[in-house]
Amino acid sequence: MAYMDVKPTTEANGKTVVLLHGKNFCAATWGETIRALSAAGYRVVAIDQIGFCKSSKPIDYQYSFHQLATNSRSLLNQLKIDKAVVVGHSMGGMLATRYALLYPDNVDALFLVNPIGLEDWLAKGVPYVSIKDWYKNQLGLTAKKARNYQQNTYYAGQWRDDYQHWIDMLMMPYKADKEDSAWLSAIHYDMILTQPVVHEFDQLSVPTWLFIGEKDNTAIGKAFVSDEVKKRLGNYPVLARKTAKAIPGSHLVLFDDLGHSPQIQDPERFQQSLMNALNNVFSK
Numbered sequence: 001m002a003y004m005d006v007k008p009t010t011e012a013n014g015k016t017v018v019l020l021h022g023k024n025f026c027a028a029t030w031g032e033t034i035r036a037l038s039a040a041g042y043r044v045v046a047i048d049q050i051g052f053c054k055s056s057k058p059i060d061y062q063y064s065f066h067q068l069a070t071n072s073r074s075l076l077n078q079l080k081i082d083k084a085v086v087v088g089h090s091m092g093g094m095l096a097t098r099y100a101l102l103y104p105d106n107v108d109a110l111f112l113v114n115p116i117g118l119e120d121w122l123a124k125g126v127p128y129v130s131i132k133d134w135y136k137n138q139l140g141l142t143a144k145k146a147r148n149y150q151q152n153t154y155y156a157g158q159w160r161d162d163y164q165h166w167i168d169m170l171m172m173p174y175k176a177d178k179e180d181s182a183w184l185s186a187i188h189y190d191m192i193l194t195q196p197v198v199h200e201f202d203q204l205s206v207p208t209w210l211f212i213g214e215k216d217n218t219a220i221g222k223a224f225v226s227d228e229v230k231k232r233l234g235n236y237p238v239l240a241r242k243t244a245k246a247i248p249g250s251h252l253v254l255f256d257d258l259g260h261s262p263q264i265q266d267p268e269r270f271q272q273s274l275m276n277a278l279n280n281v282f283s284k
Helices: 027-039 065-078 091-102 131-139 143-153 161-176 178-194 198-203 236-246 267-282
Strands: 003-006 016-020 043-047 084-089 107-113 208-213 251-255
Touching: 003 027, 016 027, 016 065, 016 091, 027 043, 027 161, 027 267, 043 065, 065 091, 084 091, 084 267, 091 107, 091 178, 091 198, 107 267, 131 178, 143 161, 161 178, 198 236, 208 236, 208 267, 236 251, 251 267
Parallel strands: 016 043, 016 084, 084 107, 107 208, 208 251
Antiparallel strands: 003 043
């Protein structure tokens, strides 16, 4: 399992932040956040999960959030990190939630950045999509399709030239092995769709912050539903507030003009909010 273990670039404060990426992301997409955290004295561990990015990509692995959380805990044990603030973005938010449910004693705080899984898509009308059907769908992924999706969802309709780097990163495995990459993507989508965490939010016992770009509209499987069902999915302004009420004692930070990736779209504003939350966590 690949990871970055970044030491503080200023006087160390003795605290660690663990960063968990989303499905279409890598540890590297946390670059701006890593630099800000290390400059503030934090040790930062950014993990590429098994099946993603620079980690091994077995196509016959039992992908589950429980297993990925267990892998992450094993890595942190190896690095002799007992407790950390766990930050999860997108799919990483589902993984971070599962991690906090499994290992609450090892979590200083849980930070969820535009997490997916704030609703149970199957329960809200998305049909079960077989892995083979996901595979067929993902074989058709192109850089143009990826850009259109990311522009409308990740960046609230905006586009900057620096976003292209992340499209290139996403498409790189497809250029190397299109079939295996599409199959892995299909397996990951199946994991996301069939392993909801939303029903367990009320069981979280760690300090939790939600950082939500309200222009986000992510909803897994919405390409397979009618326009009527689609209207009921991915309403992040509603989902953010509902989730904040469901998680005991949680804090909600909203970015009304940002999309699914606030840490990329407006890193300075995101990092300021992140630092404010960290100061809150460790000032008590």
